[in-house]
Amino acid sequence: MNEYIAFISYRHMPLDIAVAKRLHQLIERYHIPARLAAERGSRRLGRVFRDQDELPLSSDLSASIYEALDHTQFLIVVCTPETPKSIWVQREISYFLEHHDRDNVLVVLADGRPEESFPDQLVHIYDADGNLVGSTEPLAANIVAGSTREVLRKLDDEKLRLFAALIGCSYDALFQRERRYRARRLAAALSVVAVAASAFIGMLLVKNGQITAQNQALVEQKERIQLSESTLLTQNAQASLASDDPAGAVRSAVAALPQDAGDSRPYYAPAERVLLDALHVYDLNTTPVTFIAETEISIPSPVADCAVNQAGDRLFAADDYGDVFAFDPVTGEALWRSTGDSIAYSASDSSTRLLLTEDGVIDACRTSITCLKQDTGEVMWRYAIDILFPAPIVLSKDKSRLAVVKDRPAGYQDRQGRPNRAAGQRELRPVAHLRSAYLHQSPRRAGGRAVL
Numbered sequence: 282m283n284e285y286i287a288f289i290s291y292r293h294m295p296l297d298i299a300v301a302k303r304l305h306q307l308i309e310r311y312h313i314p315a316r317l318a319a320e321r322g323s324r325r326l327g328r329v330f331r332d333q334d335e336l337p338l339s340s341d342l343s344a345s346i347y348e349a350l351d352h353t354q355f356l357i358v359v360c361t362p363e364t365p366k367s368i369w370v371q372r373e374i375s376y377f378l379e380h381h382d383r384d385n386v387l388v389v390l391a392d393g394r395p396e397e398s399f400p401d402q403l404v405h406i407y408d409a410d411g412n413l414v415g416s417t418e419p420l421a422a423n424i425v426a427g428s429t430r431e432v433l434r435k436l437d438d439e440k441l442r443l444f445a446a447l448i449g450c451s452y453d454a455l456f457q458r459e460r461r462y463r464a465r466r467l468a469a470a471l472s473v474v475a476v477a478a479s480a481f482i483g484m485l486l487v488k489n490g491q492i493t494a495q496n497q498a499l500v501e502q503k504e505r506i507q508l509s510e511s512t513l514l515t516q517n518a519q520a521s522l523a524s525d526d527p528a529g530a531v532r533s534a535v536a537a538l539p540q541d542a543g544d545s546r547p548y549y550a551p552a553e554r555v556l557l558d559a560l561h562v563y564d565l566n567t568t569p570v571t572f573i574a575e576t577e578i579s580i581p582s583p584v585a586d587c588a589v590n591q592a593g594d595r596l597f598a599a600d601d602y603g604d605v606f607a608f609d610p611v612t613g614e615a616l617w618r619s620t621g622d623s624i625a626y627s628a629s630d631s632s633t634r635l636l637l638t639e640d641g642v643i644d645a646c647r648t649s650i651t652c653l654k655q656d657t658g659e660v661m662w663r664y665a666i667d668i669l670f671p672a673p674i675v676l677s678k679d680k681s682r683l684a685v686v687k688d689r690p691a692g693y694q695d696r697q698g699r700p701n702r703a704a705g706q707r708e709l710r711p712v713a714h715l716r717s718a719y720l721h722q723s724p725r726r727a728g729g730r731a732v733l
Contacts, residue, residue, distance in 0.1 A: 577613065
């Protein structure tokens with residue numbers, strides 16, 4: 282009975298030792314496919330003899346090697362260009378061939394070419410008298426590569442060729458079974474990974490739900506705290522207002538309200554009520570509710586129209602006599618006054634007296650349209666126009682063009698002497714291009730609509 286499945290014969294050189302050691306591990310750790318293992322009665326190939334590990338420390342090394350060779354089924358020779366120089370390798374091959382069939386000799390070519398790396402006993406056949414009677418080519422796995430690491434990697438790829446010979450089956454049959462086995466192992470591994478991933482994702486979802494719930498609870502708790510703060514601040518504001526401290530009431534009330542659109546503090550209506558009371562915005566003791574003025578501005582004549590510039594630092598007013606006034610809306614201070622036409626008109630519900638451009642204020646009177654500088658009141662330009670009745674003036678969206686809408690009474694004739702057929706018809710009359718002060722006259726339209 283064979284004690285070993287294989288005897289590895291090699292020369293004790295670095296590459297040879299590395300290959301022999303890896304081959305030893307691969308053979309003893311290999312699991313034979315189930316169907317093939319049923320025929321053998323075992324899923325293991327068996328033990329491997331390698332002299333570096335198996336020989337005892339005795340003086341009779343040859344006897345130990347020969348005993349191992351007698352009880353091994355296959356001889357595997359690791360071949361490099363240095364192998365034919367080894368007397369021990371040659372003796373091991375010769376002794377094995379004397380007691381076993383030549384088909385039980387396997388070769389691993391680790392370096393060099395076959396003709397320089399195979400010992401003579403592997404390729405030539407001799408009779409009992411030592412005469413050459415033929416030649417042969419042993420079954421060899423070629424793992425020649427540029428480095429020891431690459432050689433060992435190729436050995437992992439070519440191992441099935443050796444295992445097929447050790448099992449006694451064809452390489453293709455073992456390769457297909459091995460591929461199916463690996464596919465099943467991969468599928469099983471992927472299934473395990475999928476289950477683990479699903480469990481992990483489920484755990485993440487649960488954890489995410491818990492975190493979301495905790496965050497929501499924190500947000501609600503924060504809102505409750507802020508609402509409590511707003512309630513206390515509002516009470517402080519009410520106490521300050523009752524003790525005749527409107528400034529303190531304003532500070533407390535403002536602190537109880539959201540400061541801007543990004544402030545998470547909830548809106549608290551009582552705080553706004555106290556703030557309005559402290560600022561005297563509404564007089565809640567009168568019916569109906571009236572506004573209480575903080576600043577009063579007056580001019581010596583009836584006001585026809587007023588406007589505030591975009592910056593909010595200029596208030597302009599026009600009276601019935603063609604004068605235009607400029608004030609500081611906060612302090613009520615008079616900044617300048619411009620004297621216009623002696624004959625003006627009061628703005629009706631459907632007309633506009635003042636229009637603002639980027640840096641100018643336009644005043645429309647009965648006989649002219651004047652543009653004044655907002656800062657100084659200096660005349661920027663003036664355009665004479667024959668407006669017989671009060672009519673609105675309009676400014677284009679980009680504030681570059683100005684037009685006057687003029688009501689025409691019944692019986693009015695145009696410049697070509699054509700009578701007006703109906704009272705109250707309107708014409709849109711462009712009068713100026715504000716950026717270049719270029720005067721433009723378009724054909725008159727009776728009725729209809731024009732867009733600047």
